[in-house]
Amino acid sequence: MATRHDPYFYLPRFVRLEALVQTRSQAKLRDFIVAMSGGFTPKAEEQEKYYADATTGVPFVRVQNLKVSGELSLDDVKHVNHETHHGLLVRSQVKQDDLLVKITGVGRMAVAAVPPQGFEGNINQHIARIRTKDRASSEALAAWLNTDIAEALAKRRSTGGTRPALDYPALRSMPVILDERTEREVRAAYNAYKTALKQANQKLAGIDNYLLAELGIALPPEPENTLVSRIFTVQRRELAGFRFDARVHRANFDLVSTRFNSPLLKQIAEINPRTDFRNIEVETLLTFVPMEAITDEDGSINAPQERSFAENVGYTSFQEGDLLWAKITPCMENGKSAVAEKLLNGYGFGSTEYHVFRPKSVELNIKYLHALLRMKRLRFAAMNYFGGSSGHQRVDEAFFVNLHIPLPEPTVQRRIVEEIENRRTDARTLRAEAKTELETAKRRIEAILLGETA
Secondary structure, three states: OOOOOOHHHHOHHHHHHHHHHHHHOOEEHHHHOOEEEEOOOOOHHHHHHOEOOOOOOEEEEOHHHEOOOOEEOOOOOEEEOHHHHHOOOHHHOEEOOOEEEEOEOOOOOOOEEEOOOOOEEEEOOOEEEEEOOOHHHHHHHHHHHOOHHHHHHHHHHOEOOOOOEOOHHHHHOOEEOOOHHHHHHHHHHHHHHHHHHHHHHHHHHHHHHHHHHHHOOOOOOOOOOOOOOOOOOOOHHHOOOOOOOHHHHOOOOOOOOOOOOOOEHHHHEEEOOOOOOOOOOOOOEEEEEOHHHEOOOOOOEOOOEEEEHHHOOOOEEEEOOOEEEEOEOOOOOOOOEEEOOOOHHHEEEEOOOEEEEEEOOOOOOHHHHHHHHOOHHHHHHHHHHEEOOOOOOEEOOHHHHOOEOOOOOHHHHHHHHHHHHHHHHHHHHHHHHHHHHHHHHHHHHHHHHOOOOO
16 A cells, blocks of 8 residues: 555545554454455356356346345346356355455445355456355454445545456455454344335335225236246237237236226327427526436435536426336336426426326326336336347337226325325335434444444
């Protein structure tokens, strides 16, 4: 580190923290390392021969799988085939007691996790695999590396601009403070946090079943991904003037109600309507909604931007009360959709990857429509209408043109919307409270590590 000459490294807050930690540190990270190696990501054009599906492949861990709770999340993990695992990637094989540390990428540095018992997998080049003497050591080190103190020390050691990195010497030089209370406190704090998030997610997950029950909709079971389920017949006349790809015709999906009239969506709502900007000057500020401004947790717009009307060329335009629905993968599957509300001067524009919906009359409550179009089963069915190249697939507008939805009385729609809003509010409250409690716990853990409490 003595060779570093960049001003960032010598920021007073880093220097003070490093000096304080050094007085409390018992060792460096290198003192715990038995072996260390990095991973590898195949080139995009070669990935087909390396990757496999979840049933036959070996987990391929990426930085998004590392959680600051010290655990490895396998919810969104890719897989490589066994030939790659034992051949090209043999040096980066991961076992259940290894310590995995993020070393490159944006955001928080040195996120560390320990795989679950019985785990066998591999890593990409943005992760370092550290083998320690035992699992207890790996878990204790993960608890330390995931503190805000260690994060600041890791940031100080990182190099690079938009994509900072920790090289191996910098990672090995990390000072370590181990306190028997730390791991216990960290585990308890994150367990409480995860419990609260689980409760929040359960409230949101129950919305779909509530909707189906209230509207009298009985959806068939999700089709199994078997050869038999993928074989079907279709009349030639059904193909005329429509798409020829098989998956569009594989299964019919509709939200037809046994209790309410169920018209075609296009009869009661405009799909991707034209937005006529009225009395808007070129310098007038409007709301700009990039894709990242829409949350996938509860379907709301957070932190929208302001841009002048003159900048709207090439974007998707919309007006107050429109519904924005992400059509591109993976945003669509993740449920990125929201009602455009409180727009500056009544108008907005944003990502080109939105489908826009606008009620044709007051008979349709836009928030009610939002709840329907955000249903997980609907999003799953929409995948059959994907078009475009791999990695940039989009849901065709034709999916909505042929979709029926229930249209109860406006009073019934309002009642349904109020119930859903209450559940979403409860979920937001649980998340906010959980985040506050976690931050409090982290400050308490920092005080223990820095000797500021008995």
